[in-house]
Amino acid sequence: MSLDFTLAKYREIVDAIAGSEYKVLTIKDYILSSRLPEKYIIIRHDVDLDPHYQVRFAELEHQSGIHTSYYFRYVEKIFKKDVIDKVCSLGHEIGYHYEVFTKARGDEKAAMEMFRDEIAVFKKHWDTVTVCPHGGSFVDHTDGYDLKGIIRLIPKMLSKKSVFSKWVNFDIWEKYRFDEFGIIGDSYKSFDFSNILYLSDTGRSWDIRFKRLDKVNSNVNPHFPVRKSDEIIEIIRSGKVNKIYLLVHFEQWKDNFTDWLSWYAAQIIRRTGKKILFGMKKV
Numbered sequence: 680m681s682l683d684f685t686l687a688k689y690r691e692i693v694d695a696i697a698g699s700e701y702k703v704l705t706i707k708d709y710i711l712s713s714r715l716p717e718k719y720i721i722i723r724h725d726v727d728l729d730p731h732y733q734v735r736f737a738e739l740e741h742q743s744g745i746h747t748s749y750y751f752r753y754v755e756k757i758f759k760k761d762v763i764d765k766v767c768s769l770g771h772e773i774g775y776h777y778e779v780f781t782k783a784r785g786d787e788k789a790a791m792e793m794f795r796d797e798i799a800v801f802k803k804h805w806d807t808v809t810v811c812p813h814g815g816s817f818v819d820h821t822d823g824y825d826l827k828g829i830i831r832l833i834p835k836m837l838s839k840k841s842v843f844s845k846w847v848n849f850d851i852w853e854k855y856r857f858d859e860f861g862i863i864g865d866s867y868k869s870f871d872f873s874n875i876l877y878l879s880d881t882g883r884s885w886d887i888r889f890k891r892l893d894k895v896n897s898n899v900n901p902h903f904p905v906r907k908s909d910e911i912i913e914i915i916r917s918g919k920v921n922k923i924y925l926l927v928h929f930e931q932w933k934d935n936f937t938d939w940l941s942w943y944a945a946q947i948i949r950r951t952g953k954k955i956l957f958g959m960k961k962v
């Protein structure tokens with residue numbers, strides 16, 4: 680049995696897709712398509728932590744003829760133009776991963792001004808037309824993804840200081856229209872998930888029980904309680920589900936055992952922290 684959430688395992692998923700009848704769609708393809716294929720897989724990548732890490736995966740997909748959607752945050756350590764240019768040159772869609780409500784600490788006017796400025800930068804360089812909300816924002820510039828970040832968060836958690844953002848970035852679409860910003864849609868808001876199998880690796884697990892914000896209303900998911908990437912490969916090979924939406928954060932996928940183990944430990948601690956803070960039933 681091979682380890683899950685490794686570069687090798689992602690290659691297996693890509694190979695299964697490349698050898699299947701599924702058509703791979705970007706978020707933009709889906710929104711613009713007037714007639715969707717019978718079998719399709721939408722693949723979205725949120726770039727939350729390390730832009731450089733995306734390139735190998737973007738190349739791997741490109742070599743297999745698969746083109747997907749990459750959403751980059753507009754923060755200093757993520758917004759690296761040369762890297763985004765590279766991903767774009769491989770034929771992938773470049774989207775804007777917005778977190779303006781968190782950045783503006785809930786101030787709507789400031790948030791929308793920021794959104795307008797930031798999307799303009801993406802549009803100028805990569806003709807960006809779709810956006811995606813960043814769900815895992817932490818306030819006070821504190822990250823809690825890797826072990827180092829989590830260790831820094833512990834005193835704040837213990838003193839009950841607010842750690843997770845309480846603003847849901849996605850809420851802006853209750854009031855504003857996409858065309859006001861020159862975009863065509865959002866990676867959640869523009870989708871009807873009812874007949875789509877939605878699979879997300881948030882929290883380094885496909886298991887829906889670990890998700891806080893990253894959930895959709897799907898009638899398909901209850902029939903396919905996926906936990907391992909091998910189960911996804913099996914679904915793709917068998918073709919038993921027509922419509923699949925995969926959300927993959929490459930930071931979760933490691934290519935050596937030391938990194939893999941350290942990341943896994945961090946995610947277990949992170950899940951436990953979320954459980955305490957939000958009263959989730961299981962970790």
Ligand SMILES: [Zn+2]
Pocket residue numbers: 725726727776812813814815
């Ligand atoms: Zn994100």
